[in-house]
Amino acid sequence: MMTTDSTQVWLVTGANRGIGYQITTQIASRPNTVVFAGVRTPSKSTELQQFASDHKNVHILKMESTSEEETTKAAAEIEATAGGLDVVIANAGIAQNWQLAGETSIQSLKEHFEVNVVGVVILFKAMYPLLQKRQTKKFVTISSLAGQLHGLMPVPMTVYGSSKAGLNYVTRSMHKDYHEMGLIAFPIHPGLVDTDMGKSALDAFAMEKFPVTPEDSATLMIKVIDNAGPSEAGRFWSYTGEELEW
Numbered sequence: 001m002m003t004t005d006s007t008q009v010w011l012v013t014g015a016n017r018g019i020g021y022q023i024t025t026q027i028a029s030r031p032n033t034v035v036f037a038g039v040r041t042p043s044k045s046t047e048l049q050q051f052a053s054d055h056k057n058v059h060i061l062k063m064e065s066t067s068e069e070e071t072t073k074a075a076a077e078i079e080a081t082a083g084g085l086d087v088v089i090a091n092a093g094i095a096q097n098w099q100l101a102g103e104t105s106i107q108s109l110k111e112h113f114e115v116n117v118v119g120v121v122i123l124f125k126a127m128y129p130l131l132q133k134r135q136t137k138k139f140v141t142i143s144s145l146a147g148q149l150h151g152l153m154p155v156p157m158t159v160y161g162s163s164k165a166g167l168n169y170v171t172r173s174m175h176k177d178y179h180e181m182g183l184i185a186f187p188i189h190p191g192l193v194d195t196d197m198g199k200s201a202l203d204a205f206a207m208e209k210f211p212v213t214p215e216d217s218a219t220l221m222i223k224v225i226d227n228a229g230p231s232e233a234g235r236f237w238s239y240t241g242e243e244l245e246w
Contacts, residue, residue, distance in 0.1 A: 006032050009082045009134065011127065013038040013063060014092030016045035019142065019190055022218035023089055024048070028055050034082050038063035038074060038092065065092040065119035068126075075126040084133030087225065090120045090141040097159035109159050116163035121170055131183065140225055141171045143187035143236070150245040168236060168246060175234030184233040188224060190217045191239045212239075 010027050014020035015037035028035045028051075037052070038061045039045045045060065052058040059081060061074040078085060093116045097108040120141055131137045146157045147164030167187060174185040191212035220239040228237075236244040 007034060007082075008032065008086045008136070009034045009036075009078075009084060010087045010089065011036040011038060011078065011085055012089045012091055013065060013123065015039055015060075016041075016048045018214050019193060019217055019221075020089070020091040021048060022214045023091065023222060024058065025051055026218055026222060028058050033057060035059070036061055036074075036078055036082075036085075038065075040064050040092075063092075066114050066122065068122050071122050071126045075130060078127075079130055079133075085127055085130040086134045086136035087138040088123070088127050088131065088140065089225075090123055090139070092119065093142065095144075095160045098156050099159065100156050101158045104158050109162070112159050112163040113166060116160075117166040117170060120167055124170075124174060128178070128183075132181065137182045137184060138225060138228065139171075139174060139183060139185040140228075141167055141185075141187045142221075143167055143171070143189055145189050145244070147187075148236075148245060172234055172246075179230065179233055184228055184230060186228065186233055186235055186237055188221055188237045189239060189244060190221055193217045 010033065012020050012024045012035065015024045016039040024035055024037045027033055035058050037048060037058055039048065040063065042049070042060050042062050048060060052060050061077060062070060063074050064070050094112060097105065097112065099105065124139060131139065144164045146153050146161040147168045149165060153161060171185055171187045174183065192210040193212045193214055194210045217239050224237055224239065224241050236246055238244050
């Protein structure tokens, strides 16, 4: 595949459903755009497979977020196919625990940090050299209000919230370490989104349904990402374009 300076090359992880799928499909509809869709099990991603079969600018990659080997292999495939990356959306994550601090499953805590924090660092290490080969150089992590230390959430968030706070920290560290090299890195809160992952938290929030659709969340986040420049880097953003406190 030949890419030019006018071509935008994106990588979206967790692209098989919810927000990740919507970002992938919306970006893929743009002209002069190539999208790499990272998923844990491509054979089970039937909707994404169908979309990719109809859109030749979409390439599905097998990526287990905690696997350095798979992530490194995916980076090599991206480089061989497109030469580099303009934008990385670190969307893959888990949200499965709403226990009180004193009742927390240590194994669950470890799993959340392994996926939501360690997995993103693995992704960044593999993909940063590819970002350096292109002009845009954006690395965006999908975070959450649950990661704020300012104004803790009204429901138990020890496990999920601490992992997202950790994600925010490593994302801001990426900004600190590499912004002088042109990197634009920041976390973004996608809203309370009606996804399969979000449904696990409905009981904790005493809600029947979260108010934001995956389509609307993706559309608004893409707008924030598109508009982000060096002055927006290293700050915490909402999908609405509002800056959030850490």
